[in-house]
Amino acid sequence: MTTIDDPRPAAAPAANAGTLVPTLGGQYYCDPAIFEAEQDRIFEQMWFCAARGADLASPGAFRKVQVGRESVLVVRGRDGALNAFLNVCRHRGAMLCTEDAGTVNRHLRCPYHAWTYDLDGKLKAAPNLGSLTDANGARISRTEYGLVPVALREWLGYAWVCLADEPPSFETDVVGTVSARLGDADAVENYGVGGLSVGRRVVYDVKANWKLIIENFMECYHCATIHPELTEVLPEFADGLAAQYFVGHGALFGEQVQGFTIDGSAGVDPIPGVSADQDRRYYAITVRPNVFVSLVPDHVIFHRMYPMAADRTIVECDWLYVPDVVERGMDLDRSVELFHRVNVQDFDACERTQPAMSSRAYRAGGVLVPSEHHIGDFHDWVADKVRG
Ligand code: FES
Ligand SMILES: [Fe+2]
Known part of the structure; x- marks a missing residue:
């Protein structure tokens, strides 16, 4: 049994609008003993x-x-x-x-x-x-x-497995998480994800801890800095303070934007079930411990993470389209290129961060600005799991 010290202050001050709150300490991202505890208590217990x-x-x-x-x-x-x-x-x-x-x-x-x-x-x-x-x-x-x-x-067309002797409720932990994020149990069903076809798959070998990748996906404070193409398509992502809404509410495409593509040009045939209020919007959902789902009117981007070591994560990303779009050989390059570029930008940032996790400068962690405060819930969840 590993004893894990949490270097964060025992009683963190209650966060208000302008407060910086502490992150996990650097050891959480590089210590093999913590990674093993995560394997034992997170990846081998959850769906x-x-x-x-x-x-x-x-x-x-x-x-x-x-x-x-x-x-x-x-x-x-x-x-x-x-x-x-x-x-x-x-x-x-x-x-x-x-x-x-x-x-x-x-x-x-x-x-x-x-x-x-x-x-x-x-x-x-x-x-x-x-x-x-x-x-x-x-x-x-x-x-x-x-x-x-x-x-x-x-x-959603994927096989989810669980190694626990008594698996937790799939309906609560997986389906319920997606429904809660979208505010409606049927919202994800509109996209018919299980019936879509893989138009493109890219596998990224990321030299970073899996939590850096999740944390990055959970915030858009970085979007204005590293995602010029994405913020052109989703202008509200350029506003770091508004960016806490990155997850869930559905970010609206810019007025001149015709589709979720690298240059804002029109995409391919829309997914038939997408409702009027889901049209021209981007939704992002994190399903712990290893999935991100991104929904736009004409495709779905589905990330799976495979944590391989404390400092290495393989990410497999599928771009899913209406089957007929794939069968007819429609040009997918412009829509794939947008999120592929976002992935590369994000994973570069994670790889830039990973080496510093073992620095004495990060022993007690860093801080979360207000638009990142919700990441604190993820840190609390991980710390609770790891301490057992
Ligand atoms: S048959 Fe002997 S180890 Fe599998
Ligand atoms: Fe990003």
Whole structure:
């Protein structure tokens, strides 16, 4: 059990309009012991968005993902449903799949001694299996010696997995978070995210702690400084003081802006269900611990973070469009370029910050200005989880 000191003042003064409030101390962003506590108490306990279901189209298609300290396989079964398992052979523990993704031919076969599992995880075959017994002399149970299952839910077209023995409520923690941010349970349904197609995917290997990426996404104090293209499209983001509204309320496109594109030109075909009050607006939602959803009238930008180490996070970003737009080969470059550039600008800022986390100058942390005060709730949440 790790003992973690919180260098913030025990009783932080109540924040008012002009108050600076303390952040987490630098150790939270670079100490491997804290990262391990986060893996244990956050990533291995909560619902974690693992993979796009459509990437696993046919039976046997799999994706290997890192969830906390575990390697997890998400696999399309023969019945068409997705399953998830720990990527560990029940014989002597060899990793079943070492590739990040692929398709197996009917079974998952361990390359070490050839124990073979059905796509539903049951042990199907092993050399001399018929003549083997367990310690009590009973025949080997194909379920008991099957792969260890992991809870899985599909929502918005993604497979979300949870390693907890008793997973928390998906409806409350995931669906409820999105509904609360949008102020309406049906608002996200209008975008039909599950039925959209991936028009583009970019994977970023970011040399920064996962929390720096979340904190950056939660505030727009930086927008005027580093996002010239974004603030052209969303002029209110140029106002650092108004920018606390970045999350949730739906930022209005500029008057001359025709679409959410790099040059403000018109986008592609709009998503049919988007309502009049969602038109010409940008919504951003953070779903702890590893997802950002950004909604605009003609596409959805879906970020998944995979924390790999205290100072490294892989971010996979999907640009999702109406399927017909992708199938017809419409030009997506102008809309992809806008948020790709935002991503690069944001991740550069996070990488610029990461090395300073171990500096003595940041041992007691930094400060949050008023438009960033809501990040304090995230810090309190992390600190509570880490201290256990
Ligand atoms: S470790 Fe997998 S078959 Fe032996
Ligand atoms: Fe940003």
